[in-house]
Amino acid sequence: MQLSFPHRETWLHNVNPGLKMIILTMMFVIVILIHNLNVMTNFALAMMLLLCWTGHPWYRLMLYASPFILVFISTSTGMMMFGKGETTWYKWGLIHITEESFYRGLHLGFRSLSMAAAGLLFGLTTKPVRLFYSLMQQWRLPAKYAYSFLAAMRMIPILLDEFQTLRYAIRIRGTQQRGSRWNVYRTLKRYAIPLLAQSIRRAQRMAVAMEAKGFTDGASRTYYIQIGYSRADLWFVFYYMLTLTAAYYIGITFPYHATMVDVR
Numbered sequence: 001m002q003l004s005f006p007h008r009e010t011w012l013h014n015v016n017p018g019l020k021m022i023i024l025t026m027m028f029v030i031v032i033l034i035h036n037l038n039v040m041t042n043f044a045l046a047m048m049l050l051l052c053w054t055g056h057p058w059y060r061l062m063l064y065a066s067p068f069i070l071v072f073i074s075t076s077t078g079m080m081m082f083g084k085g086e087t088t089w090y091k092w093g094l095i096h097i098t099e100e101s102f103y104r105g106l107h108l109g110f111r112s113l114s115m116a117a118a119g120l121l122f123g124l125t126t127k128p129v130r131l132f133y134s135l136m137q138q139w140r141l142p143a144k145y146a147y148s149f150l151a152a153m154r155m156i157p158i159l160l161d162e163f164q165t166l167r168y169a170i171r172i173r174g175t176q177q178r179g180s181r182w183n184v185y186r187t188l189k190r191y192a193i194p195l196l197a198q199s200i201r202r203a204q205r206m207a208v209a210m211e212a213k214g215f216t217d218g219a220s221r222t223y224y225i226q227i228g229y230s231r232a233d234l235w236f237v238f239y240y241m242l243t244l245t246a247a248y249y250i251g252i253t254f255p256y257h258a259t260m261v262d263v264r
Contacts, residue, residue, distance in 0.1 A: 038251035071116065
């Protein structure tokens with residue numbers, strides 16, 4: 001089962017996955033601490049600009065980003081319409097839009113958009129195999145945990161194929177669901193028990209095979225795939241340092257609106 005689409009590899013794919021995860025985690029924390037709407041807007045634009053180097057076409061990026069755009073609209077409008085403030089712009093029933101709630105809604109929307117762009121960037125430019133090899137080699141993650149996660153990810157397509165096979169088997173046998181067709185419990189029971197039994201048996205066989213092949217604590221290992229640091233890592237760190245500096249400087253020196261300094 002194909003879970004990825006063909007794309008062009010860029011310099012972001014060559015960044016060390018462990019370093020990328022650390023930098024983007026730091027970006028999450030920094031985004032939470034930014035309360036200036038001007039700075040937040042500039043930083044969100046810079047985060048979305050980096051998606052242009054993911055190697056995916058623009059229409060696919062728009063498809064991937066469509067849920068996050070809905071989150072941006074829902075979070076911002078929710079804060080705008082039902083927030084608190086003193087300067088009223090519009091009021092009708094429960095809807096009360098004020099100047100303060102409007103700016104807080106934009107700030108919350110751009111914050112969620114920045115976090116979504118960081119997560120999407122990591123997901124589109126990081127291969128799971130390279131990530132776990134980086135965690136084993138640079139961050140000393142035990143091999144038994146890393147390979148267990150990789151094996152679990154490999155089982156997801158198998159589980160989906162088994163679900164499809166079970167669905168076809170039930171349909172061929174002519175087994176009709178008794179009662180209402182919207183009975184969620186009966187449908188869940190029909191599919192969950194066979195799939196769970198197969199998954200438990202497969203996991204047990206995999207655990208025995210990993211133990212037999214030496215995936216134990218304290219065992220020294222060699223790696224076919226060597227993950228290190230390169231010039232792309234320096235460019236990645238430099239981009240985010242430049243982004244934070246430029247977003248803060250432009251937001252303070254050339255603000256979009258003078259009153260959007262602190263929206264807390």
